[in-house]
Amino acid sequence: QLQLQESGPGLVKPSETLSLTCTVSGGSISSSSYYWGWIRQPPGKGLEWIGSIYYSGSTYYNPSLKSRVTISVDTSKNQFSLKLSSVTAADTAVYYCAGPGEFLDYWGQGTLVTVSS
Amino acid sequence: EIVLTQSPATLSLSPGERATLSCRASQSVSSYLAWYQQKPGQAPRLLIYDASNRATGIPARFSGSGSGTDFTLTISSLEPEDFAVYYCQQRSNWPPRWTFGQGTKVEIK
Numbered sequence: 001q002l003q004l005q006e007s008g009p010g011l012v013k014p015s016e017t018l019s020l021t022c023t024v025s026g027g028s029i030s031s032s033s034y035y036w037g038w039i040r041q042p043p044g045k046g047l048e049w050i051g052s053i054y055y056s057g058s059t060y061y062n063p064s065l066k067s068r069v070t071i072s073v074d075t076s077k078n079q080f081s082l083k084l085s086s087v088t089a090a091d092t093a094v095y096y097c098a099g100p101g102e103f104l105d106y107w108g109q110g111t112l113v114t115v116s117s
Numbered sequence: 118e119i120v121l122t123q124s125p126a127t128l129s130l131s132p133g134e135r136a137t138l139s140c141r142a143s144q145s146v147s148s149y150l151a152w153y154q155q156k157p158g159q160a161p162r163l164l165i166y167d168a169s170n171r172a173t174g175i176p177a178r179f180s181g182s183g184s185g186t187d188f189t190l191t192i193s194s195l196e197p198e199d200f201a202v203y204y205c206q207q208r209s210n211w212p213p214r215w216t217f218g219q220g221t222k223v224e225i226k
Contacts, residue, residue, distance in 0.1 A: 046204065046217060046218075046219045047161065049214070098160075102215075103151040103206070103208075104151075104206070104215075105173075108160065
C-alpha cells in the first residue's frame with residue numbers, strides 16, 4: 001500500500017519561495033501511468049489543485065498558479081517536489097501530496113504552511 | 118475549464134437518515150467523477166470513482182450515480198462517523214487538470 005509524506009518548512013516569508021517534498025513509500029514513483037499531484041486547502045476553505053507530474057516527467061499546472069509553480073520528481077529518492085514562488089498571505093494553506101492516478105487514492109497527512117514575516 | 122458545483126452547501130440530518138448530495142459539471146465529464154470525504158484535521162479520503170464505483174474498504178451505504186453533467190452521492194443511512202465534508206472531483210482529458218467542487222458539509226441536526 002502506498003504511503004505519502006509531505007515535508008518542508010511550516011513558515012515562509014512573503015515574496016519568498018515555498019518548497020515542499022513528498023516522499024512516496026510502498027511503491028515506485030516512476031510506475032507507468034501514475035500522476036502525482038499537489039493540492040492545497042486554505043484554512044476553513046475547500047480543496048484547490050495546484051499541479052501534477054506524470055511518471056514520464058510531464059507537468060500540468062493550475063492556470064491560476066502556473067506562473068509561480070514548479071513540480072519536479074527525483075526517482076532516485078522516490079520523491080516529488082513543489083516550489084511556489086513569490087508567496088503572499090493568500091498562499092497560507094494545508095498542502096497535500098496525493099496520487100497516483102486521475103482519482104486520488106492516496107494522500108499525505110498534509111502540512112500547514114503559513115506565509116508571514 | 119470545467120466547473121463543478123455542489124449542492125446544497127450544508128445538509129442537516131440525523132443519524133439513520135438518508136443523505137443525497139449533488140454535483141453538477143459545467144460540461145460533460147462522462148463518468149469520470151470521484152467523491153471524497155474529509156473530516157476535520159484529516160486528508161480527504163476517496164469514496165467513489167468513475168461516478169459509481171466504491172473505493173477499497175468503503176461501506177456499501179455509500180453509493181454514487183450519474184453521468185454527463187449530473188451526479189449524486191447517496192449515503193443510505195447516516196452513521197455518526199459520516200458527518201463530514203464531501204467533495205466531488207474530475208480530471209479533464211487534455212490538458213490534464215483536476216477540479217474539485219466547493220464541498221457539501223453534512224452536519225448533525
